[in-house]
Structure formats: structure tokens, C-alpha cells
Amino acid sequence: xxxxxxxxxxxxxxxxxxxxxxxxxxxxxxxxxxxxxxxxxxxxxxxxxxxxxxxxxxxxxxxxxxxxxxxxxxxxxxxxxxxxxxxxxxxxxxxxxxxxxxxxxxxxxxxxxxxxxxxxxxxxxxxxxxxxxxxxxxxxxxxxxxxxxxxxxxxxxxxxxxxxxxxxxxxxxxxxxxxxxxxxxxxxxxxxxxxxxxxxxxxxxxxxxxxxxxxxxxxxxxxxxxxxxxxxxxxxxxxxxxxxxxxxxxxxxxxxxxxxxxxxxxxxxxxxxxxxxxxxxxxxxxxxxxxxxxxxxxxxxxxxxxxxxxxxxxxxxxxxxxxxxxxxxxxxxxxxxxxxxxxxxxxxxxxxxxxxxxxxxxxxxxxxxxxxxxxxxxxxxxxxxxxxxxxxxxxxxxxxxxxxxxxxxxxxxxxxxxxxxxxxxxxxxxxxxxxxxxxxxxxxxxxxxxxxxxxxxxxxxxxxxxxxxxxxxxxxxxxxxxxxxxxxxxxxxxxxxxxxxxxxxxxxxxxxxxxxxxxxxxxxxxxxxxxxxxxxxxxxxxxxxxxxxxxxxxxxxxxxxxxxxxxxxxxxxxxxxxxxxxxxxxxxxxxxxxxxxxxxxxxxxxx
Numbered sequence: 001x002x003x004x005x006x007x008x009x010x011x012x013x014x015x016x017x018x019x020x021x022x023x024x025x026x027x028x029x030x031x032x033x034x035x036x037x038x039x040x041x042x043x044x045x046x047x048x049x050x051x052x053x054x055x056x057x058x059x060x061x062x063x064x065x066x067x068x069x070x071x072x073x074x075x076x077x078x079x080x081x082x083x084x085x086x087x088x089x090x091x092x093x094x095x096x097x098x099x100x101x102x103x104x105x106x107x108x109x110x111x112x113x114x115x116x117x118x119x120x121x122x123x124x125x126x127x128x129x130x131x132x133x134x135x136x137x138x139x140x141x142x143x144x145x146x147x148x149x150x151x152x153x154x155x156x157x158x159x160x161x162x163x164x165x166x167x168x169x170x171x172x173x174x175x176x177x178x179x180x181x182x183x184x185x186x187x188x189x190x191x192x193x194x195x196x197x198x199x200x201x202x203x204x205x206x207x208x209x210x211x212x213x214x215x216x217x218x219x220x221x222x223x224x225x226x227x228x229x230x231x232x233x234x235x236x237x238x239x240x241x242x243x244x245x246x247x248x249x250x251x252x253x254x255x256x257x258x259x260x261x262x263x264x265x266x267x268x269x270x271x272x273x274x275x276x277x278x279x280x281x282x283x284x285x286x287x288x289x290x291x292x293x294x295x296x297x298x299x300x301x302x303x304x305x306x307x308x309x310x311x312x313x314x315x316x317x318x319x320x321x322x323x324x325x326x327x328x329x330x331x332x333x334x335x336x337x338x339x340x341x342x343x344x345x346x347x348x349x350x351x352x353x354x355x356x357x358x359x360x361x362x363x364x365x366x367x368x369x370x371x372x373x374x375x376x377x378x379x380x381x382x383x384x385x386x387x388x389x390x391x392x393x394x395x396x397x398x399x400x401x402x403x404x405x406x407x408x409x410x411x412x413x414x415x416x417x418x419x420x421x422x423x424x425x426x427x428x429x430x431x432x433x434x435x436x437x438x439x440x441x442x443x444x445x446x447x448x449x450x451x452x453x454x455x456x457x458x459x460x461x462x463x464x465x466x467x468x469x470x471x472x473x474x475x476x477x478x479x480x481x482x483x484x485x486x487x488x489x490x491x492x493x494x495x496x497x498x499x500x501x502x503x504x505x506x507x508x509x510x511x512x513x514x515x516x517x518x519x520x521x522x523x524x525x526x527x528x529x530x531x532x533x534x535x536x537x538x539x540x541x542x543x544x545x546x547x548x549x550x551x552x553x554x555x556x557x558x559x560x561x562x563x564x565x566x567x568x569x570x571x572x573x574x575x576x577x578x579x580x581x582x583x584x585x586x587x588x589x590x591x592x593x594x595x596x597x598x599x600x601x602x603x604x605x606x607x
Contacts, residue, residue: 002035003044006051013051013058021055022062028055029066036073042092049095053102064107071115074100078122094140097123101147109151120148120159127162139235142167146242149249157253160246164257170239171265173232233275240269240281247288252295262289262311270318270334276327283327283334286311290341299343308342312351319358325369325396328362332403336410344414352411352422359404363429366397370438398440405447412455420456427466434470439479446474446485453489458498467493468504475511475533483515483529491536491573494544505540506547509554512537516561527566534561535570538577555581 009028013021032055035048052070056063077096100119104112112119123144130138145163149156243261247254266289269282290308297303315335322328335355339346347355373394376385384390411419434445449467452460460467471493474486490512494505515533520526537558545551564574 002040003047006032006035006044006047009051010054013054016058018059018062021058025055025059025062025066029070033070033073042088046092046095049092049099053095053099056099056103056106060106061108063103064111067103067107067111070103071100074103075115075118075122078126091136093126094137097126097137097140097144101144101151104151105147109153109155112151116148116152116155120152120156123148124159124162127166138166139238142170142238142242146245149246153249154253157250160250164246167239167242168261168265170235171243171261171269173236173239233278236272237275237277237281240265240278240285244281244285244288247285247292251292254289254292255296258289258292259307262286262307267311267314270314270331271321273323276324279322279327280330283330286315286334287337287341290338294341304342308338308346311338312347313354316351316354316358319355320361325393325400329396329400329403332400332407336403336407339407339410339414345418347411347415347419349418349422352415352419355407355411356422356425359407360426360429362400362404363426363433366400367432367441369393369397370441401440401444405444408448409451412451417456417459420452420459423452427463431466434466439477439482442470442474442477443479443482443485446470446482446489450485450489450492453492453496457496458500460493460497461500464500464504472508472511475508475515480526480529483526484532487512487515487529487532487536488570491532491539494536494540497544499544499546502544502547505544506549509537509540509548513557513561528570530561531564531567531570531574534558534564535567535573537561538574542573542577542580 029052032048032052035044036052040048074096077093078100101123104116104119109116123141126137127141130141145159145167148159243265247258247261266282266285269278269285272278272282290304290311293301293304293307315331315338318331319328319335322331373390376390408423430445430448433441434449436442449471452463453467467489471486471489474482475490477483477486490505490508493501497505512533515521516530518526518530521530537554540548541551541555541558548554559578562574562578564571
């Protein structure tokens with residue numbers, strides 16, 4: 001009961017905000033410490049440590065007042081290696097390491113003080129004593145080192161040579177695949193399952209035995225079964241996740257490891273089709289490795305250029321090959337974050353052409369999935385696909401479109417008009433999206449309009465036949481995110497489009513005002529569309545008002561669309577224009593300097 005109650009607290013604390021948790025910390029920790037220090041069962045103590053660690057992670061700085069009482073207890077456990085070598089105490093020791101490092105992460109480097117060095121030294125001593133492959137301390141240590149790197153930053157560098165070898169070994173691991181036919185064949189494979197071509201006659205007793213063995217998964221392939229050691233794949237994923245942390249925290253100092261990690265782990269990991277999580281972790285790792293090179297050698301360095309040229313083609317190949325929709329979104333994120341790191345003009349016309357080919361394929365496949373869902377919705381309810389599966393598929397597709405939008409945004413931002421010749425290949429597909437009944441497709445297309453207007457300026461006018469009508473229609477879209485995108489697009493056309501767009505933006509003012517007066521204009525998600533409409537009117541009046549009739553009337557009406565208090569990007573334009581109006585008109589209403597003086601009664605300045 002004690003152990004289960006403590007475990008239930010883990011579930012609560014993982015989701016609780018620290019403000020909710022803080023009033024209960026004293027009582028919670030008093031009871032958990034009692035479980036830890038009293039003559040409790042070992043598994044109760046292990047759970048108490050896990051729960052304390054979770055509370056520290058959730059409470060963050062608020063946990064600092066318990067530090068002086070807890071950390072000495074944890075050091076007392078960790079400084080007795082002879083006890084930890086007893087098999088029955090290994091998990092308890094591992095939990096103590098986890099708890100100590102999570103507390104360190106919660107309270108921060110300054111509060112940790114000299115204990116930081118003592119803690120990593122203790123961890124180093126424990127690492128040398130971990131010899132058995134089934135010792136739980138080994139996997140816990142890897143996470144503990146990652147937390148201490150986050151706490152200590154570059155002060156962690158002296159310990160990196162000892163930490164990296166076992167981590168790299170795990171991250172390089174290949175898939176242990178076994179073919180079951182009464183005898184066991186094993187191979188190490190780098191790519192997909194179809195390379196396995198043996199004829200297999202499965203022994204059903206052996207199959208049942210393997211199914212029950214923890215850490216293995218059986219996949220049916222053409223009447224045969226392939227066993228994959230999933231526990232090893234979990235370790236590989238965890239190791240790559242930790243490499244992300246090291247590269248992210250150490251930046252330039254991680255440079256000596258970049259080339260081997262990129263070539264032997266990250267790039268092969270993008271094509272590790274046995275495990276989606278490994279591919280996702282590898283996708284997060286690539287931009288961090290590029291950033292380490294950039295920080296070490298500079299943004300214009302030949303080292304960064306060389307490593308980028310050898311990497312970008314592989315990233316584009318993965319965009320074209322990735323079979324899982326949710327993982328494909330991560331691949332697009334990997335690509336645009338990498339482009340953002342490398343910076344201006346890092347893509348050749350050939351590279352941008354390959355990107356457009358991959359994107360076109362992804363968009364057409366999205367449309368096919370959307371049309372299939374429409375057909376599915378017409379079936380009788382009892383014949384339809386599971387509603388939860390359908391919901392998850394829709395969410396995955398929306399995430400994919402969002403990450404594709406960010407990829408286009410990043411390319412336009414860094415390539416400008418040089419991207420237009422390749423992007424034009426998608427015009428017909430864009431027209432289908434912008435006129436779709438699917439709100440997600442319309443939003444994707446509206447965001448593309450915004451990017452062309454923002455980063456190509458007057459050059460965007462040649463596409464006005466594709467842009468102006470959808471922007472006006474978007475201002476009345478029932479979906480607030482689409483109204484927001486359309487309003488932003490009109491404003492950016494006024495700001496960046498030049499005289500060619502002056503008549504168009506002047507004619508949108510009425511629709512922009514209408515967008516600020518909708519019944520739910522100030523509620524929830526709608527407020528961002530409203531504030532963007534307000535800011536866009538300000539942009540028109542400030543940057544491109546030559547075709548606006550009776551500007552003063554529009555200004556007077558515009559004041560009523562304020563305030564802008566939610567959208568950090570819209571607010572500077574709205575209030576910048578407001579201060580411009582104050583500077584322009586306020587002097588006429590202020591008294592002259594001769595009326596300013598000191599009140600003889602109060603001694604204060606009067607007007």
C-alpha cells in the first residue's frame with residue numbers, strides 16, 4: 001500500500017504545475033522521508049526515491065528548501081559502493097543516483113555549489129564498478145550524466161571522455177534480428193526487413209516461448225516471423241537522446257565528437273526503419289551537431305560548409321523515403337532546423353528542386369489520406385474505422401502540414417527570391433489547397449502566401465492572381481487560425497509589397513475591421529485573428545496608405561480595435577503606430593512651456 005501510494009504520487013506530480021504542488025511539499029516530503037529512513041522494505045524505499053525525484057523535477061526551484069536535508073542522505077547511500085555491489089541493492093543505488101541528479105537539475109548550479117563536483121566524482125566511481133550487463137545502475141548512470149551536463153554546462157567537460165565511450169557504443173548498436181525456424185539465425189542489419197530472404201518453417205513451441213520473453217517483439221513477414229530485440233532498440237534510442245543533450249548543452253565544446261557521431265550514428269539512425277523513436281531522436285540530433293560545428297568554427301567556415309554539403313542530400317532522401325506520417329513531420333523539422341543553423345543561401349537550386357519534389361509527394365499523399373477519410377465518413381457507423389485511430393491520424397497530418405509550413409518559411413527566409421523558380425512548380429497544387437473545403441489545407445496555403453509576401457517583397461506581385469482573392473476570403477474564414485493567417489498576409493503585403501499592392505490593401509480595410517467585430521473576436525483562439533487584423537490596419541496606414549480614402553476616419557475607427565495584448569508579433573506594429581499618432585497629434589493639445597512651473601503650496605510641478 002505504501003509503495004503503490006507513492007507510485008500514484010508520481011502520476012500526479014508529473015502533470016501538476018509547480019504552483020499547485022508547492023503548498024503540499026512539506027507534508028509530502030515528510031511522509032516520503034519516513035518511508036525512506038524507517039525500517040521499510042527495500043522496494044518501498046526504491047519507490048520513495050523515485051517519487052521524491054519526480055517531485056523535485058516538478059517543483060523545480062521550490063524544492064531548494066529541502067536540499068540540505070535530502071542531499072546528505074543520498075550521498076550517504078551513494079558513498080557506500082560495497083553495499084551497492086550487492087545485487088539486491090543495485091536498484092536502490094540507481095534510484096538514489098536518479099534522485100540526486102534530478103534534485104541537482106531542479107535547484108540549479110548555484111544552489112548545488114561544490115556538491116556538483118562531488119556528485120559527478122561519485123557517479124564516476126560507480127561507473128567503474130558496473131561490470132555486469134544486467135546491472136540497472138548502467139542505464140541509470142547514462143541519464144544521470146546527461147542531467148549533470150545540463151546542470152554544469154562546460155564545467156562538465158573534464159568528465160566527458162569517461163562518459164562518451166559507453167554512450168557511443170549503445171548509440172551505434174545495430175538491430176539484433178533473429179529468424180525463427182527451430183534453429184536461430186542472426187544478422188546485424190542496417191536497412192529494411194525485405195533483405196531477409198530465407199525460407200522459414202516456424203516451430204510453434206519456440207514461437208510461443210519467444211513471445212513470452214521480455215524485450216522481444218515478433219513481426220510476421222510473408223508467413224515467417226522475425227524477432228527483434230526491442231530492449232536493445234530502447235537503449236539505442238535513449239543513447240541518441242542523450243547525445244542530443246550533450247551537443248545542445250556543450251555546443252562548440254562538443255565539436256571533436258561531431259563527425260563520428262554524424263556519420264556513424266545520426267545519419268544511419270535516420271534510416272533505422274526498425275524503430276520510429278530512433279529515427280526521431282536522430283532527426284533531433286543532426287541540427288545540434290551542425291550547430292556545434294558552427295559555434296566552433298563560425299557560420300562562414302569551410303568546416304560547416306563541408307559537413308553541410310555531405311549532409312543535406314541525405315536529409316532530402318529521408319524526406320522522400322520516410323513511411324510513417326508522424327516521423328515524417330520530425331524529418332521536416334530536422335531539415336528546417338538544419339537550414340536555420342547553416343543560414344543564408346545554404347541551398348543550391350538543385351537542392352531546392354529536390355526539396356520541392358519531396359514536398360510535392362508528401363502533399364499529394366496527404367490529399368489522398370484526406371479523401372480516404374471523407375469516403376470513410378460516408379460509411380455506416382458500424383463499418384467505419386475506429387474513431388480514436390482516425391483522430392490520431394488527423395492530428396499526425398496536421399502536425400505534418402505545420403512542420404512543412406515551417407520548412408517552407410525557413411527556406412524563403414534564408415533563400416528569398418532564389419527559391420521562387422522551384423516553388424512555382426507547386427502553384428497548381430497550391431491552388432487546390434487554397435480552394436479546399438479542408439481547413440488545414442487552406443491554412444497551409446495561406447501560410448505559403450504569407451512567406452512569399454514577407455521574404456520576396458515586390459516580386460510577390462507576379463502571383464497576385466493566386467493570392468489576393470484567397471486573402472480576402474480568408475479574412476472571413478470560420479476557422480480563426482485561417483483568419484489570422486489571412487490578416488497577417490494583408491499586413492505583410494502592405495509592409496513589404498510596395499506600391500503594386502497599395503490598391504489591394506486599401507480595399508481590404510473594411511474586411512479587416514469586420515474581422516475585429518465578430519461575436520467571439522476577443523475569446524480564446526479568435527483573439528489572435530482579431531489582433532492581427534488590428535495590426536494589419538496599422539501596417540496599411542503606416543507603410544502603404546496612398547490608396548486609402550479619408551485616412552483620418554480610418555485612424556479614428558482603428559483606435560477602437562485596440563488593445564493588442566496576446567500576440568507578441570502583432571503588438572509592436574499596433575503600438576508603434578499608436579505612438580506615431582501621439583507624436584504627430586499630441587503637441588497640439590499640450591500646453592506651452594510657459595504654463596509649466598512649480599506650485600508654491602505643494603512644491604510639485606504644475607501645468
